[in-house]
Amino acid sequence: MWNIPFFPPTASKEGEAISTLYWTITWLAIFFGAIVLFGAIYLAVKYRASNEAVRRDDAVETDLRLELGWTLIPLVLALAIFGWSAKLYGDIYAPREGAYEVFVVGKQWMWHCQHPNGIRENNELHLPAGRLVKVTVISQDVIHAFSIPAFRVKRDAVPGRYNTVYFTPTQPGKYHLFCTEYCGTKHSEMIGWVYVLPSEEFQQWLAKGAGGAGAAAVGLSLEEQGKQVFEGVGACNSCHMNPNAAVKAPDLRGLFGSKVKLADGRTVVADEAYIRESILNPGAKVVEGYQPVMPPYQGVLSEEQIIQLTAYIKSLAKEQPAGGK
Ligand code: HEC
Numbered sequence: 001m002w003n004i005p006f007f008p009p010t011a012s013k014e015g016e017a018i019s020t021l022y023w024t025i026t027w028l029a030i031f032f033g034a035i036v037l038f039g040a041i042y043l044a045v046k047y048r049a050s051n052e053a054v055r056r057d058d059a060v061e062t063d064l065r066l067e068l069g070w071t072l073i074p075l076v077l078a079l080a081i082f083g084w085s086a087k088l089y090g091d092i093y094a095p096r097e098g099a100y101e102v103f104v105v106g107k108q109w110m111w112h113c114q115h116p117n118g119i120r121e122n123n124e125l126h127l128p129a130g131r132l133v134k135v136t137v138i139s140q141d142v143i144h145a146f147s148i149p150a151f152r153v154k155r156d157a158v159p160g161r162y163n164t165v166y167f168t169p170t171q172p173g174k175y176h177l178f179c180t181e182y183c184g185t186k187h188s189e190m191i192g193w194v195y196v197l198p199s200e201e202f203q204q205w206l207a208k209g210a211g212g213a214g215a216a217a218v219g220l221s222l223e224e225q226g227k228q229v230f231e232g233v234g235a236c237n238s239c240h241m242n243p244n245a246a247v248k249a250p251d252l253r254g255l256f257g258s259k260v261k262l263a264d265g266r267t268v269v270a271d272e273a274y275i276r277e278s279i280l281n282p283g284a285k286v287v288e289g290y291q292p293v294m295p296p297y298q299g300v301l302s303e304e305q306i307i308q309l310t311a312y313i314k315s316l317a318k319e320q321p322a323g324g325k
C-alpha cells in the first residue's frame, strides 16, 4: 500500500526549485499550525472550569512586543515567500534564449506535438535531458491545459493564442503528460507520455525520426513542411512573392520580427501571433499600402499547418525582400 504516489517524481531543474518552495511552505504551515493547535489544547486544559487557575482575574490584556511579533514575523515570511515564488514563476514563464523548441496542439482528445526538424508525435513527447525546452501550446478547439507534474509545469492551451512555458528536464525517464482542464467526454483519456532521453540518445532519436508508436517520420523539417503548405493547400504563392500575381501582396521575406505599418496608422511587431492572425483573419490588421483582398483561412488551415507556415515565414526572416515591400 506504500506504493501510492503521494508526490510525483521531480525531474526538472525548475521542478526541484518549486519542490523546495513547496516543502518550505508546507513545513512553515505545519510549524505555525502546531503552535496554534497545541497552544489551544494546553490552554483549554489549563483553564478548564474545574481548575482553580490563579491569574483568571488579572489576565494580561495587551503586550506590544507580542503584537509586533505576530504582525512582523508573518509579514516578513509572507513577503519572502512572495518574492521567492515570483522568481520561480518568472523562470517558467519569462522568455529565455537558446531553448529547444516544440509546438504542442491540444485537441479533443489528444496532444499533438511538432519538433523543429519535422517529427510529429501524438500523445508522446520526446525531450533531451539537461537542455532548456520551450513549449509553445495552442488549442484547436476548446480550452485544454498542458501539464507535466514531474516537471511542475502547467500551461493553458487556449484556442487562438500561443502560450509558452520553459523548463529543463534533468532525469531521463518516462513521465505523465496530462490535460488538466475539463474539455469534454474523453477528457480523462487525454493522457500522454513524455520521454526524456540523454542528450546523445535524443539526437539519435531525432535523426531516426520515429521510435515510439505515436511518432511519425516525415523527412521534412517544420519550415519545409510550411513551404509545402505555402505552395500547396494554402496557395499563398499565388499572391505572395509571385512576380506574375494579379494581386499586389507584401513580400514575406524579412518580415518576421520586423515592424509592420498598418493601414489604420498603427505599427505592430510581426511575431508568431501577428503571423497567425494575418493568415486566419487578414482583415483584422491590413498592411499599409495594400488592399484587404487576402482570403481568411479560418477553418481552412489547421493549427499544425499554421505552425508550419509560421516556421517557414520565420525562415525567410534573414532574406531580403525583392525591391522593397
Ligand atoms: C489573394 C491573394 C493572397 C493570398 C492567396 C494570400 N495572401 Fe497573404 N496577403 C495578401 C495581401 C493583399 C496582404 C496585405 C493586406 C493585408 O494585410 O491583409 C497579405 C498579407 C499577409 C501577411 C501580412 C504581411 C505583412 O507584411 O505584414 C501575411 C503574414 C500573409 N499575408 C501570409 C499569407 C499566407 C501564409 C497565405 C497562405 C496561407 C496567404 N497570405 C495567402 C494577399 C494574399
Ligand SMILES: [Cu+2]
Pocket: 106, 109, 143, 144, 145, 179, 180, 181, 182, 183, 187, 190
Ligand atoms: Cu483536454
